[in-house]
Amino acid sequence: MTTTLHILMLVFLTRVWALDDNSTSTDDHQPIHKQGWTPQPDGRGTLDILWTCIVTMSLCSWSILCLNMPGTKESKWIVLWRKFAMTGLGVLCPEIITTTAVGQWVRARQCVQAFNSPDLEKELAKLANSEQAEASEKASAGEKEVWTMQMAYFADMGGFRLRTKNGDEFPLDALQLYYLVKKGYIKQPIYRPRLIDDKNKVDFLLRTIILCQIGWFLVNVIGRWVQRLFVTTAELTTVSFILCSTVTAGFWWHKPADVVMAEIIEIDVDTDTILDNAGIAPEKRDDWRSTPLDFVSRKEWWWSRVWWNFLNILRKMHFKFGSGGRPTDRLADSVQHPLGRRELYMVIIMSTVCFSVFFTAWKHDFPTWYEMVLWRAASIALMVMLYILIIIYEVLRAVDSAQQRTEKWRQRHFSIRHSPKAGAAQQQCSRLRSSKAYRWIAKTFNSCDRALNCVRNNSPDGDKDLSVPLRVLAPVYVMGFLYCSARSYIMLADILELRALPPSAYESVKWEKFWPHLG
Numbered sequence: 001m002t003t004t005l006h007i008l009m010l011v012f013l014t015r016v017w018a019l020d021d022n023s024t025s026t027d028d029h030q031p032i033h034k035q036g037w038t039p040q041p042d043g044r045g046t047l048d049i050l051w052t053c054i055v056t057m058s059l060c061s062w063s064i065l066c067l068n069m070p071g072t073k074e075s076k077w078i079v080l081w082r083k084f085a086m087t088g089l090g091v092l093c094p095e096i097i098t099t100t101a102v103g104q105w106v107r108a109r110q111c112v113q114a115f116n117s118p119d120l121e122k123e124l125a126k127l128a129n130s131e132q133a134e135a136s137e138k139a140s141a142g143e144k145e146v147w148t149m150q151m152a153y154f155a156d157m158g159g160f161r162l163r164t165k166n167g168d169e170f171p172l173d174a175l176q177l178y179y180l181v182k183k184g185y186i187k188q189p190i191y192r193p194r195l196i197d198d199k200n201k202v203d204f205l206l207r208t209i210i211l212c213q214i215g216w217f218l219v220n221v222i223g224r225w226v227q228r229l230f231v232t233t234a235e236l237t238t239v240s241f242i243l244c245s246t247v248t249a250g251f252w253w254h255k256p257a258d259v260v261m262a263e264i265i266e267i268d269v270d271t272d273t274i275l276d277n278a279g280i281a282p283e284k285r286d287d288w289r290s291t292p293l294d295f296v297s298r299k300e301w302w303w304s305r306v307w308w309n310f311l312n313i314l315r316k317m318h319f320k321f322g323s324g325g326r327p328t329d330r331l332a333d334s335v336q337h338p339l340g341r342r343e344l345y346m347v348i349i350m351s352t353v354c355f356s357v358f359f360t361a362w363k364h365d366f367p368t369w370y371e372m373v374l375w376r377a378a379s380i381a382l383m384v385m386l387y388i389l390i391i392i393y394e395v396l397r398a399v400d401s402a403q404q405r406t407e408k409w410r411q412r413h414f415s416i417r418h419s420p421k422a423g424a425a426q427q428q429c430s431r432l433r434s435s436k437a438y439r440w441i442a443k444t445f446n447s448c449d450r451a452l453n454c455v456r457n458n459s460p461d462g463d464k465d466l467s468v469p470l471r472v473l474a475p476v477y478v479m480g481f482l483y484c485s486a487r488s489y490i491m492l493a494d495i496l497e498l499r500a501l502p503p504s505a506y507e508s509v510k511w512e513k514f515w516p517h518l519g
Helices: 002-023 046-064 076-092 094-115 118-126 133-140 149-156 174-182 193-199 204-226 233-251 271-277 302-316 341-361 369-413 420-433 436-456 470-499
Strands: 160-163 169-172 263-266
Touching (some): 046 204, 094 149, 094 341, 149 174, 160 174, 169 174, 204 233, 233 470, 302 470, 341 369, 369 470, 436 470
Antiparallel strands (some): 160 169
């Protein structure tokens, strides 16, 4: 048996040597000249430019996303599809993702301040001798749990779910969790960084690779600019996107990503008891949108109302947002938390920096004169709309402040007074209302008002908190149309420009000019 194996091995080696001899010679028994290490050909092609920009923008948008906790009944495909959709939104409108990140950062800071404030310890200390002493046991013992931004983000993204005595289960945001802790319904959750890190599924290696890709792209663009090589508009758009995404990643730096498991908090109290103790009237207990604890943290502002109005239009076009159902199974990523004046100006300044990149192509060598004019118009439109947004914001603040002062002044100086003149005026108004002309005018006015109400508030359930005045809705939608038009043309121009580029656009950066000793 051993001899047979030796013979087979010898035959095999003989055949290999024979094949090797045949591969290194031709029919004329002349050796083939083989080539060793060969440098990459100088230059780049059109597909190289386009592919590099698309991959950089897609990977950048995908990696910075930190979505809220998925629902308990959602499959992996739904979660994956949601992330793909948010990635597409981040590529088309990166400023929307940045605004969302800033709002969540503001909410997380509020949560940290609330949980670390002395007022919480005082409230828990008052419960030490009550029936809910277990909820304040930790505070009365003198131990202080210091919350961080990571824990606040985890709580605000639906990291804790409440299960009541009557079987209701729904996710909590950070302020709702604080309310339940403050009222003594639950104990303050213990901050365990390792637990959150275990739930965080973001691959550090993936982020490192993406950071290297972004860094190399920026260095390459800077190198081309230094050596006066042509930089395409697609590359400029990618640079603008990278700047916006970097700001977004900075605000989401402490937020866990791709977390799928929430902590369940069970309480021996039903939902109606919580609402009763909060002073919610029985007839208003169903006036909530996402969860029964909306009265704690839900606060709509003018931008969130406009955003919901836009999403409701997309819903009528059969685009689905959120998990649906009452109570909701997950906290929606589309919620726009209120921004203060300082935070809103931060977003404006950061957007200004990102839009300024487009102005570097002011004297760009476009294929046609019309494309150059349209590019300039789109760049100006994006910048002007930012400052129109500031004007709208300041005008709304001034109008709301004036209305509040007027209402207070009217309540202070005017009251219902009964007098003969007032009675005569009321009789005259009654005769006027009974006329046919008045009834026709009132009917026409009511019909127009109902039609306008469908525009002001297009929510399926007619939520009163989502009503938007037309003086706000009209200019914002005009701005939105101009923004989408400008953004669409910029992306279209990035592709159309590739049909006619200067020769230097296809040249590669000669790095040996920066380091001559390497040449």
